[in-house]
Amino acid sequence: MIRLSQHQVNAATYPLWGVFMKSEQHLLQLEMSGLVQLAATDPELEYLFRHAMFQEVAYDSLLRQDRRRLHQAVGLALEQLYPERQTELAALLAHHFSEAGDLARALRYFSLAGDRALAVYANREAEHHYRAALKLAETETDRARLLAGMGQALALQSCYEEALQTWNAAIALYQALGDIDCLARLYARSARYAWWSGDSPRSLALCEQGLAALGDRAETPGVAELLHEAARTCYFKGQRDQARTLCAQALDLAGRLGCLDVQADALVTLGVLQISDQRLEEALATLRRAVEIADSAGLFLVASRAYYNIASTFEDDFGELPAARYYYQRSAEEIRKRHSAAEELFVLNKVADISLLLGDFKAADTTLQRLRQLIRTASNPDVGGLGLELTEALLLRYQGQLEAAVQRLRAYRNAVRERTDLQNLINANFYLAGVLMELGLWDEAETALVEAIELNDQPNWSDNLWSRCLLSTVRAYQGRMEEAHNLLEQARAKSRSRLSLIDQRYLTLAQARLAMVEQRWSEAIALFGITARIEAQVGMQWYRARRLQEWAEAYLARGEQGDDVQARELLHEALITFEELNISYYATRIRQRLESLAPQPEL
Numbered sequence: 230m231i232r233l234s235q236h237q238v239n240a241a242t243y244p245l246w247g248v249f250m251k252s253e254q255h256l257l258q259l260e261m262s263g264l265v266q267l268a269a270t271d272p273e274l275e276y277l278f279r280h281a282m283f284q285e286v287a288y289d290s291l292l293r294q295d296r297r298r299l300h301q302a303v304g305l306a307l308e309q310l311y312p313e314r315q316t317e318l319a320a321l322l323a324h325h326f327s328e329a330g331d332l333a334r335a336l337r338y339f340s341l342a343g344d345r346a347l348a349v350y351a352n353r354e355a356e357h358h359y360r361a362a363l364k365l366a367e368t369e370t371d372r373a374r375l376l377a378g379m380g381q382a383l384a385l386q387s388c389y390e391e392a393l394q395t396w397n398a399a400i401a402l403y404q405a406l407g408d409i410d411c412l413a414r415l416y417a418r419s420a421r422y423a424w425w426s427g428d429s430p431r432s433l434a435l436c437e438q439g440l441a442a443l444g445d446r447a448e449t450p451g452v453a454e455l456l457h458e459a460a461r462t463c464y465f466k467g468q469r470d471q472a473r474t475l476c477a478q479a480l481d482l483a484g485r486l487g488c489l490d491v492q493a494d495a496l497v498t499l500g501v502l503q504i505s506d507q508r509l510e511e512a513l514a515t516l517r518r519a520v521e522i523a524d525s526a527g528l529f530l531v532a533s534r535a536y537y538n539i540a541s542t543f544e545d546d547f548g549e550l551p552a553a554r555y556y557y558q559r560s561a562e563e564i565r566k567r568h569s570a571a572e573e574l575f576v577l578n579k580v581a582d583i584s585l586l587l588g589d590f591k592a593a594d595t596t597l598q599r600l601r602q603l604i605r606t607a608s609n610p611d612v613g614g615l616g617l618e619l620t621e622a623l624l625l626r627y628q629g630q631l632e633a634a635v636q637r638l639r640a641y642r643n644a645v646r647e648r649t650d651l652q653n654l655i656n657a658n659f660y661l662a663g664v665l666m667e668l669g670l671w672d673e674a675e676t677a678l679v680e681a682i683e684l685n686d687q688p689n690w691s692d693n694l695w696s697r698c699l700l701s702t703v704r705a706y707q708g709r710m711e712e713a714h715n716l717l718e719q720a721r722a723k724s725r726s727r728l729s730l731i732d733q734r735y736l737t738l739a740q741a742r743l744a745m746v747e748q749r750w751s752e753a754i755a756l757f758g759i760t761a762r763i764e765a766q767v768g769m770q771w772y773r774a775r776r777l778q779e780w781a782e783a784y785l786a787r788g789e790q791g792d793d794v795q796a797r798e799l800l801h802e803a804l805i806t807f808e809e810l811n812i813s814y815y816a817t818r819i820r821q822r823l824e825s826l827a828p829q830p831e832l
């Protein structure tokens with residue numbers, strides 16, 4: 230049903246009667262004819278058309294000149310009756326004045342409607358209004374402002390390339406206008422969303438172009454935003470010293486100008502830099518300060534970024550996986566408020582990964598369902614889609630579908646290599662090597678780990694001992710014992726002053742496997758036990774069950790009195806875990822291993 234107020238009845242029915250009559254007469258005749266029905270009497274009379282077709286017929290019967298005049302009258306009446314609600318009614322006002330041919334007013338209200346929709350993340354609606362306004366805009370100032378808004382609406386729909394092209398047109402206009410603040414702001418946003426699209430070289434190039442275009446850099450909020458985005462981009466390209474310098478400049482300028490958005494975002498980047506310097510407690514305090522500012526100012530993007538980095542600190546540096554998952558979920562919740570599917574995809578992949586590490590496959594499956602739903606709705610899901618590819622490959626690995634996991638991980642590695650995404654290329658090689666090692670494909674695992682180490686060893690890139698620990702095991706199984714020992718020494722040398730439980734796990738496991746290959750059975754047994762206890766402490770159920778298998782094999786290899794009993798107990802415990810996790814592949818292998826052992830003598 231279509232709502233019809235008293236003054237709208239006059240407008241819609243005028244040509245049917247040919248003359249203006251009193252509203253009461255119009256309404257009475259319409260009601261008696263069954264075209265409308267009374268809907269409300271307070272605060273004013275309100276009627277409903279009984280069918281939308283009746284309204285269409287009435288409207289279509291109007292002459293064009295009458296339509297324009299009546300739309301103008303309705304628009305002016307709405308302005309006068311509801312001056313305090315013009316922002317709320319902007320879309321309706323824009324429609325009436327556009328139909329009336331009052332282009333100046335239509336432009337104003339289409340622009341206002343776009344701004345309102347963008348503020349509440351109604352991004353498609355905002356795009357529609359900005360496009361309508363752009364058709365009416367005549368000045369370069371208006372076009373630049375509208376292009377900037379439309380670019381933001383497109384970016385939040387994950388239409389990154391179209392957003393970047395739109396912003397590029399706005400940048401050219403702002404440069405001609407000499408508007409340094411808006412110019413800097415759009416370069417910053419273009420760089421951020423180029424990074425989101427997976428094109429980090431383009432992101433850095435846009436920052437460099439923006440800084441070069443600013444010249445002496447007037448002190449404006451937009452300049453502060455660009456300085457910070459350049460700092461952030463330099464960090465992700467491994468240029469840590471330059472990132473620190475730019476971040477300090479951005480924080481100083483944002484603080485002096487009172488720009489809470491840039492200040493909070495720059496604090497997140499500062500926290501990340503403190504993490505890379507192993508100033509972990511200081512980093513967490515910095516990130517929590519960023520959350521406070523972001524929450525107070527309604528900065529969902531910044532809050533999500535802060536929560537994400539808090540989560541990664543708990544994951545990578547403290548090895549506290551439940552806490553890490555909680556903060557990744559908080560990050561995803563903040564992103565959801567912005568209705569950005571691609572960004573939510575990115576973070577939820579981490580939630581799923583942590584669930585897999587915890588052996589919480591039910592939670593992982595729930596998250597994967599949400600990820601697949603987002604893939605279907607995202608306009609440009611490439612980045613998040615790649616993360617989903619990795620998560621699904623890892624799930625195959627945990628389920629024991631090793632060959633399928635290898636194929637998916639190879640494809641994922643090729644995709645991130647094309648994007649020159651160094652961190653994810655390191656991750657791809659690392660995860661791929663782990664599966665290849667289980668399959669006994671030592672040479673390919675070696676190649677993957679060597680590339681991961683070479684990438685990690687670049688200047689200003691944070692050291693990661695995990696790949697060296699895995700390569701040490703590969704070298705041991707290849708019979709290259711001296712190299713295996715050297716790699717472990719390098720891993721220890723690169724280890725930080727404060728090792729996370731995850732780091733300790735990798736070091737201890739590599740030592741255990743090396744001792745196993747060298748037939749130092751008692752040492753291997755002790756080290757596998759330590760590794761299993763760390764995995765239990767962290768909550769890595771699947772990994773602990775796999776470790777119990779290796780621990781059992783060390784007992785069986787030593788073969789001392791009572792070792793077979795210890796081995797059976799460990800295998801039974803691993804079997805129970807895999808059955809609880811519903812991982813039939815490993816459960817079946819353990820049953821077969823138990824059956825292969827000589828039966829215990831009856832007492």
